[in-house]
Every structure is written in structure tokens, then in C-alpha cells.
Amino acid sequence: MKLHNTLTKKVDEFAPIDGKNARIYSCGPTVYNHAHIGNLSSYIYADILRRAVNLAGFSTEHVMNFTDVDDKTIRDSRANFPDLDPMAALEKLTRHYEKIFLNEMAQVGNDVSKIKFVRATENIAEIQDLIRKLLDLGVAYVADDGIYFSIAEYRKARKYGQLSTIELPAEMQSRIDNDEYDKASAQDFALWKRAKDGEPSWEFEIDADASQLCSRDSVDATKLSDKIGEKEAIISMLGRPGWHIECSVMSVKNLGQPFDIHTGGVDLIFPHHENEIAQSTAGDQPETYAKFFVHNEHLLVDGKKMSKSAHNFYTLPDIIKKGFSPLDFRMLVLQSHYRSATNFSWENLEAAKNRLKRWRNVAELRWQNCLDGADFSDPLNYLVLAGDDLLNDLDTPNALKNLDQFIENVNATNYYNNIENFIKFVDENLGLDLYNTTPDITNEQKNFIKLRETARVEKNWTESDRLRDILKSQGIVLRDEGEMTIWLRV
Numbered sequence: 001m002k003l004h005n006t007l008t009k010k011v012d013e014f015a016p017i018d019g020k021n022a023r024i025y026s027c028g029p030t031v032y033n034h035a036h037i038g039n040l041s042s043y044i045y046a047d048i049l050r051r052a053v054n055l056a057g058f059s060t061e062h063v064m065n066f067t068d069v070d071d072k073t074i075r076d077s078r079a080n081f082p083d084l085d086p087m088a089a090l091e092k093l094t095r096h097y098e099k100i101f102l103n104e105m106a107q108v109g110n111d112v113s114k115i116k117f118v119r120a121t122e123n124i125a126e127i128q129d130l131i132r133k134l135l136d137l138g139v140a141y142v143a144d145d146g147i148y149f150s151i152a153e154y155r156k157a158r159k160y161g162q163l164s165t166i167e168l169p170a171e172m173q174s175r176i177d178n179d180e181y182d183k184a185s186a187q188d189f190a191l192w193k194r195a196k197d198g199e200p201s202w203e204f205e206i207d208a209d210a211s212q213l214c215s216r217d218s219v220d221a222t223k224l225s226d227k228i229g230e231k232e233a234i235i236s237m238l239g240r241p242g243w244h245i246e247c248s249v250m251s252v253k254n255l256g257q258p259f260d261i262h263t264g265g266v267d268l269i270f271p272h273h274e275n276e277i278a279q280s281t282a283g284d285q286p287e288t289y290a291k292f293f294v295h296n297e298h299l300l301v302d303g304k305k306m307s308k309s310a311h312n313f314y315t316l317p318d319i320i321k322k323g324f325s326p327l328d329f330r331m332l333v334l335q336s337h338y339r340s341a342t343n344f345s346w347e348n349l350e351a352a353k354n355r356l357k358r359w360r361n362v363a364e365l366r367w368q369n370c371l372d373g374a375d376f377s378d379p380l381n382y383l384v385l386a387g388d389d390l391l392n393d394l395d396t397p398n399a400l401k402n403l404d405q406f407i408e409n410v411n412a413t414n415y416y417n418n419i420e421n422f423i424k425f426v427d428e429n430l431g432l433d434l435y436n437t438t439p440d441i442t443n444e445q446k447n448f449i450k451l452r453e454t455a456r457v458e459k460n461w462t463e464s465d466r467l468r469d470i471l472k473s474q475g476i477v478l479r480d481e482g483e484m485t486i487w488l489r490v
């Protein structure tokens with residue numbers, strides 16, 4: 001199986017480190033609102049990756065985190081539940097949006113049963129352990145408003161910026177407490193943020209020996225030293241974790257280090273993934289954090305970046321409201337390769353919907369008495385080709401083209417024997433749920449078809465048309481092919 005690796009910047013041969021089981025970590029959602037369709041497309045690609053690894057013959061262990069404490073979850077939980085205590089408000093808001101997220105994941109065809117979900121707030125002790133370790137190693141320092149990772153110290157032994165080309169100033173001076181900075185240059189980032197008034201927070205005790213207070217910011221260090229009693233060399237910093245540290249902790253805790261594949265959108269390359277690597281490879285930790293980094297491109301709306309201010313910001317409910325199904329959206333996403341930008345437009349979504357409808361109509365043929373027809377050699381070949389496409393760096397657009405070819409051949413030759421294989425292939429590898437979305441028609445409808453055939457044989461056109469119209473009103477159209485009649489759902 002071939003996969004593009006952001007670490008090497010090329011398409012490499014992929015096999016799990018242990019030869020059998022691929023351990024995959026995907027950066028999950030911040031659960032404070034509906035995921036937008038760009039986020040959902042990223043998780044669709046992660047799901048396709050997991051399926052392709054399975055198709056290649058490897059088992060998988062897939063972990064995804066819920067960021068359930070950060071600036072946005074805190075802000076919105078306080079605004080929504082001002083009467084609850086900060087921790088209860090945070091839990092109430094984030095659990096609510098977790099449920100919505102899981103539901104939307106399933107709706108767009110992602111198999112959530114294959115993913116282990118983990119929460120930042122349930123890994124605070126482990127997060128604190130890693131921060132203590134980074135302090136011990138001398139790559140973290142204590143400041144007034146929190147604990148920071150020192151990129152300058154890290155760079156003495158390791159390369160910072162393994163995925164991206166970012167500017168590294170000779171002197172690292174600046175630091176930032178905002179998790180989602182996306183400046184072109186690296187800055188020391190918060191591992192732990194001291195609590196502000198009314199914020200949910202956890203007690204964090206750290207040894208206050210000199211090495212841990214070797215802040216570049218000498219004023220901060222002095223202030224903190226003043227607070228420490230002679231006998232008790234422990235300081236406590238009530239607060240909460242920064243964003244980057246949770247992924248370092250939860251990936252390695254669940255998957256070991258190094259693990260096989262780390263996924264995310266290209267927007268996460270810097271700073272998030274660079275910082276994850278730095279946190280997990282500092283000092284005496286293993287040199288490699290993850291063997292492969294797989295990043296998907298942005299989803300664009302009408303060719304433009306999606307943003308609330310541009311009024312082109314959509315969520316799944318917006319799509320459903322317009323009469324499309326979540327699986328129509330999945331088809332649209334699969335029509336683009338994960339490394340090129342998916343262009344979302346209502347027109348493209350309509351095209352994806354029509355394609356899915358054609359596929360469903362073929363899947364419906366399995367219920368019909370229309371097997372065997374012209375000689376069609378090796379119809380399964382297109383399924384094999386589509387499988388090869390998926391193993392070739394998740395080439396979904398070409399896989400879809402090969403499946404279209406399969407369908408064209410079925411329609412051209414009336415050779416229907418491989419439809420079960422087609423359905424199985426599509427559902428297992430693309431998650432389009434053809435099997436469940438193409439049920440048989442009712443016995444009454446079957447009976448109408450039989451009666452109509454009889455009427456046709458007797459040249460009773462009035463009766464034949466009447467029965468055809470009844471079926472049409474129920475969403476079933478009939479196509480006469482010589483001796484046989486095929487029904488299709490519209």
C-alpha cells in the first residue's frame with residue numbers, strides 16, 4: 001500500500017511497524033459546536049484511510065480525541081450555562097456536542113465503532129506527568145501565566161519543524177498562550193495555562209527546584225520563588241492543559257511510540273503537529289513520534305476558503321435542509337483526492353447525489369429476477385482496479401471512475417451476477433451504505449408489476465398505464481428490457 005507521508009514529502013510504501021496492526025491517531029474535534037463540513041471531510045478521509053489499511057490486509061487500532069477543554073469550550077460553556085459551576089458547565093456543553101458529532105460521523109458513513117474516542121479532561125494526570133517530564137528535561141519553563149515549551153532548548157538536541165518549512169528565529173523570545181496561532185514563525189507555546197477567574201481548572205503540583213524555574217523570563221521566576229516556602233519545594237498551579245499536549249499524551253498512551261499513522265487537515269501541520277512531535281521527542285523520549293503523517297487538503301466552498309464572515313460556512317444540518325443526504329456529501333468528498341482541495345458547491349453536490357443514485361439503482365437489481373445476460377468476461381476486474389486505486393495513496397477519484405465502469409458494463413450487458421460483490425466492495429471500502437439504502441420493494445408493489453405485465457401481454461394499455469402510474473406515485477419507475485421489466489427507485 002502506498003501513502004503520502006508529510007515527513008518525507010513523498011508517496012512511500014506503507015506497512016505497520018509490527019507488520020500486522022496499524023496504529024492510527026486522528027486529531028478530533030473541539031466539541032463546542034457542530035463540526036463544519038470541512039472538518040467532516042477530514043474525518044471522511046481518515047475513515048477511508050482506515051478502510052484502505054484493512055483492505056491491504058492489516059488490522060487497525062484507531063484513536064481520536066475530543067478536545068473538551070480549551071478557550072472556545074470554556075467561553076461557550078460559561079455563556080450557555082452561567083448558573084452552573086465552571087466544570088459542570090464545561091461537561092454539559094462538551095458532552096452535548098460529542099453526541100452530535102458521533103451522530104454526524106455515522107450519518108456521513110464513518111464507522112465510529114472502529115474508533116476509540118478519548119477525552120482531554122479524562123487524561124489530566126497523564127498530561128501533567130508529561131509536563132513534569134518536560135520540565136525535568138529542561139525543555140519547559142514556568143512563567144506567570146502558565147508553563148511553556150521552550151523551542152530553543154528543544155532545538156539544542158532535535159530538529160523543530162519536521163513537517164513544515166517555518167521560520168525559526170535565532171533567538172526564541174516570544175511565547176504565546178493562544179493554542180491556534182498560525183503565524184509563520186514558531187513561538188514557545190503553552191503546555192499548561194494558569195486558571196483565570198471562573199474557569200474550569202485542575203490542581204497541578206510541580207517540584208519547584210531551581211531547574212524548573214529557569215525561565216527565560218527572570219521576573220516570573222523571581223516572583224514564583226518568592227511564593228515558595230523554605231521547607232516546601234512544591235508549587236501548585238491551578239489551571240488547564242494547552243491544546244497540543246493532549247494529543248501527544250493520548251496518542252502515545254493508547255498506541256505506543258512510535259505509532260504508525262497520524263492524520264489531520266493541512267491546517268494542523270503547523271503549529272499543532274510540529275508541537276506534538278516536539279513534546280513527544282524531547283530529551284530521552286524516542287526520536288520518532290509517528291512514522292507517517294497523512295494530511296488532507298482544505299475543503300473549499302465555490303472555490304473559496306470557508307469562513308463565517310464570507311457567509312459560505314456550512315454544517316451537515318445545512319446540507320440536509322437543502323434536501324441532500326449526508327451520504328451525498330460523502331460521495332462529493334470522495335470525488336476529490338484527499339491531497340487536493342475538495343470544491344463544495346450545490347452543483348457539485350447535485351452531481352454527487354446523481355452518481356450515488358445511479359449506484360443505488362444498480363444495487364437494487366439484486367432483488368430482481370433479471371440475472372444472466374450477454375457474455376461479459378471478467379466483470380470483477382473493475383472492482384480489483386478500484387481496490388488498487390485505494391491502495392495507491394487513497395485515490396478515491398479513480399476508484400469511483402472504475403466503479404462507474406463496472407456499472408456501465410452491468411447496464412450494457414445485463415450481466416447482474418456480480419452485484420452482491422459490487423455492494424460489498426463499495427460498503428466495505430467506501431462506506432456508502434449501498435446495502436441498507438436499497439431495500440426491496442413491498443409485496444404489494446411486486447404484485448402491481450406482475451399485474452402490469454399480464455396487462456401488457458393482453459395489450460390492455462389502459463390497465464398497464466394505470467398500474468405504472470400507481471408505482472410512479474410511490475417512487476418506483478419501470479424499465480422494460482425485452483421480456484423483462486426492471487424497477488428503479490427515483
Ligand SMILES: [Zn+2]
Nearest residue numbers: 027028247272
Ligand atoms: Zn491533535
